[in-house]
Amino acid sequence: MLIHPWDTPQDDTEWQQWLAVHDFGQLVVNGLPGEAPYSQPAHFVFDPGCGDVLTHLARPNPVWPAIEADPRVLLSVVDDYVHVPGPWQAPVGTPSEHGVPTSFYAAVQLHCTAHPVDDPVLKAELLNRQMAHFQPEGGSAEAAVGEAPFGRMLSGIRGLRLEVTQVRAKFKYGSQKPLDVQERTAAGLAARGGPRDEAARVHHLRRGSAGGHAGTG
Template sequence: MYQPPHFRETRLDVLHDLIRSEPLGLLVTNGPDGPVANPLPFLLDTDTPNGTLRAHCARANPVWREIQADPDMPVLVVFQGPQAYVTPSWYATKQETGKVVPTWNYVIVQARGRAEVFEGADWLSKQIRNLTESHEATREKPWAVDNAPADFVAAQTRGIVGIRIEIASLEGKWKVSQNRPPEDRTRVAAGYDEAERPDMAGLVRTYGAERG
């Protein structure tokens, strides 16, 4: 992706935190009919230098057969974080020169690697249990896979296929007004506060402070 230096985020812990907080990744593959994008919920393991992504898809989804047919095919997974419009009306520069235009602030992580397919019951059982536990953990009464009948779970498991991606490279882009003068950043953050977007306001303030 287009990556101006002032928007580049390279800290591995920050990139991993975004993946964990926004786990629905867009898996992009290049099939026989061209690029295909599939949204899948991912788990992140830290067993390799950049991490490993795990997911599963419906057996009826052709993406896993495309991966199986071409194991050297590079794949891309895109994780989208907070994003929001920026109105030029927020900028102090608007009053000073009028030379401003609208833009968009956003946070994004892109992971690249090669994918493997897993059809074994043990791998799939671990996958669905880990995924369920990761999202049920904060609930007062967490639902568990074992709450469903064993034969039903087994039948459902036969209908999915696992996908594992060892991350070869990670790119992060935090475009949150770092390129604007300090007063513009202050007003953008205040604008997000008024728009009830504390997540975006916090990002503008944090990354603006780092830039100085």
């Protein structure tokens, strides 16, 4: 992933807070010899305190032999993405049709060492941590070894702890553009009102000249 200086996170807090609420991504695992890499969609919980990611997958999932052969994996999360039409990006004094369209998006890639979790007690703890994150309002029983309703299901899954070894994060929201182009783009996103336009507009304004993060390149 190419990351220009103006697309880098302002600090670790920026990507950590974003990842805390964008908790569904692609777990990419090196394939076995002669096979392509595997990509597994998954919900996960990121713990910034220890820097680990927690998730679980079904025991028959084909990623397990690949992880055991090579525990180096990548967790990729992309969201808040929109298409930005060319006319919004045209520099002042040039025809609007000469503007170059682009994409806005946020992306975090976590390089990790994968650690399968098979101990039933640890699996139950992992599941309960995920449940507390995704269902904080409660309403479901906790997982406990040998206890209904989920105890008997523990054998059908494997937990996975991802030890983060490197982070690559990118917030591509045009913060290097001139202020007039940024303002035109923000207005365009507000007027269009598409599914992710407001989230992209917030990033665009937060990281732009008004936020003191504009570049010149």
